[in-house]
Amino acid sequence: MKHLVVIGAGMASGRVLEHLFETEPGAYRVTLFNAEPRGNYNRIMLSPVLSGEKSYAEIVTHDDDWYAQHNVTCRFGERVVHIDRAAKVVRGENGDVAYDKLLIATGSAPFIIPVEGHKLPGVCAYRDLDDTETMIEACAQNAKAVVIGGGLLGLEAAAGLRLRGMDVTVLHLMGHLMERQLDPAAGYLLRKDLERRGITVLTEASTKSIHGTDHVEAVELADGTVLPADLVVMAVGIRPEVTVAKMAEIDTGRGILVNAQMQTSDPDILAVGECVEFDGQLFGLVAPLYDQAKIVAASLLGEDAAFVPKELSTKLKVTGCDLFSAGDFADGEGRDDIVFRDPARGVYKRLVLEGNRLKGAVFYGDTADSNWFFGLIKDGTDIADMRETLIFGPAFQGGAPEDPLSAVAALPRDAEICGCNGVCKGQIEDAIAAGATDLGAVRAVTKASGSCGTCTGLVEQVLSVTLGDAFQMPAAQSICACTDLTHEDVRRMIKGQELKSMEAVWQECGWKTSCGCHICRPALNFYLLADWPLDYRDDPQSRFINERKHANIQKDGTFSVVPRMWGGITNAAELRAIADAADKYNVPTVKVTGGQRIDLLGVRGEDLPAIWADLNRAGMVSGHAYSKGLRTVKTCVGTDHCRFGTQDSTGLGIKLEKALWGSWTPHKVKLAVSGCPRNCAEATCKDVGVVCVDSGYEIGVGGAAGMDLKEIEPLAKATTEQEAIDITIAFVQLYREHARYLDRSYKFIAKVGIDWVRERVIDDLDERAALIARFELSQTIYRTDPWAAHVDEQAETYHPLANLTLEAAE
């Protein structure tokens, strides 16, 4: 068996080995050198590792088992010191290995600006897992990071560090961010987007030196500005790593020179990836690397294949930043621009035409059609006939919106679907023909949509086009496996057919299970009690433990107890009672919550009724900190103490909390009232936020600061306090009656539209009154303190059914 030696375990060489073992498993035995003390992993996923969205284990592409299974000798953590081409021997730090074929895949090295101080601890590149770990270790709340370089990598680093709580500044030498991929207008939108996340961006910023004695302390710019820094990340570019190749006297330019078969000047030595130069080009994105990997495998097996570089496109992998760039968009003779801007939506689209061909495209904020445009660029399609409507995308070509699938159906077999993994439409079709009939199977066989996932929709469309009716697009999702109906279907049936019990719903809607499951039962329980407060009896067994026991379950099975503090106001007696309870029940942690209350963490389940009884005696009731219901109404001090306060915002907060508490809702509901636009109560990211102004009350809805960060949408302006309370109650009731279970208010509004809400809650005064009346009716039943009720009637159920410890010990 011939021997292949590979230097470098990066993404390109990993893919070469896969192709090699798949096509002809017995052709080579392999020795794999890697300077990093680990094997192949998915480098483009380092950003999610940095931001904490993924762990290192999740991005490993080849593990020890895989290497063992394919008989790969791994020499990780060992550098190659010499290549003897005459003797065909690679010399590692721990000894020689003879080769028949050698593959150099040394990748690239980050470029470090050699300014004063660049070697200080705390200065790092962003290239491999060690760098990522250095950055993660440096992360501390409010610690300062300076990222030098506003390109793809630098911005992904900045976003990741920001997500970990760092105070981040990006320095960019050019006039706008990502200038190689974006034009100035898109660069401006990107900058605004980053600044909204709390990242400071300085353009035309040239680094002069890095200060510090035994650790980095600050960065000084050419204009004299000094930025304090605990961490400096250099992401200013990469250059091919050619040291090993030069030692062996292989021809190099900027990179290792290769032909279309990926052979170097020595035909027994091949090279692949970021270390190569082909036809004057260097390669930094992953798609061409994977193309090269196929060619290398073919060359090693003596097959005929030639590498052809393709047009490339770029997407920024920062969650929530929709950005796409492809082709060439420099100004030039004979070039025209078509530009579309929608400032309110933050959308910018620019197409660059030369004659009747599309040359480049930049999209920001709406990248849905980017693949279609990318196809036009790659294929050089004549766009003369659709020039007028081209900017509006494929749906507007030919007069009427066409079937979105026809565009996918029309793609040729070599059209790229998954950029990360270099998977084209033909490979997906082949996988489907071989029996992969759903997304998961296609992903397993081809890797398409398996990395960043932005092409998932496209892969589904290819499935749909190929399989026709045999493929069910997962569009209208049923509640759970117990039914084919959606949440909306079931809510309609409950109202329309007057279904007033769980059993009635199961029967009339054809449930497939005897008594539902943990997904549908809590939803049905809420729908029934929201629609039929007088007829339906709440089912505790269909509630999640937090609501069944009126306390938050913690990871060790203990609970947390949060008494209500109306509008965030408390007094010495209440604080004393909380302190006494903490002592008496050995509460390990007492914490002030984000919602202006006090959390007693670590209470044993069987102590709950007793601690509640104690707190009840001091006048406190359950804070519903565990419920899909009203949580808190956050307030500032308003006119009571503040020199800017315009209204009695604390008083209004207390009134709102007393009106709404105890009401069950589709998801948690949080409110805040700020006394002036300085917004100390952070009212602009709540489900309902009231900002008091001199002339009255500005009410916004649909804000959130959880899984998604949402600013409220303005709903109305009220002139009196009572009107503000009425509008709030009417909105909450509308949400109760129409939202699907576990949708926060912003998701509900996104589905029905703010205008639909406004028509019912603001414009139609009769409807507003009716909503309030239905809410009040429900509150006559549900506005009770569950703590008191459980202390009186159900304390027994919090204790063990029996205690056999003594008997069993006999």
Add this chain to the structure above:
Amino acid sequence: MSNWIDIAALTAIPQRGARVVKTAHGCVAVFRTAEDQVFALNNACPHKAGPLAEGIVHGKAVTCPLHNWVISLETGMVQGADQGQVTTYPARVEDGRILLDATFLRTRAVA
């Protein structure tokens, strides 16, 4: 040899609910289904030891309250894509009373 002992009335557990029985070796969760069958399982999910007695009971299964693993009350096997098994103990209902087999409860440390 079985050694059935009377634990409590069936009605002490709500339908589709559970309560725990303390033993010298830890807690056992006793479940009552909608059809009034009872099952006894170790009160710890094989995933992160979530207290199964606090979960939602559906059919002859319980969903762990911490991370939604679904466990068969009959076999203790974890359902779906997850892996694992919870120890089960003999349990039955007689004349409206819940009976557990004390022999098994005592030997659980060995099992």
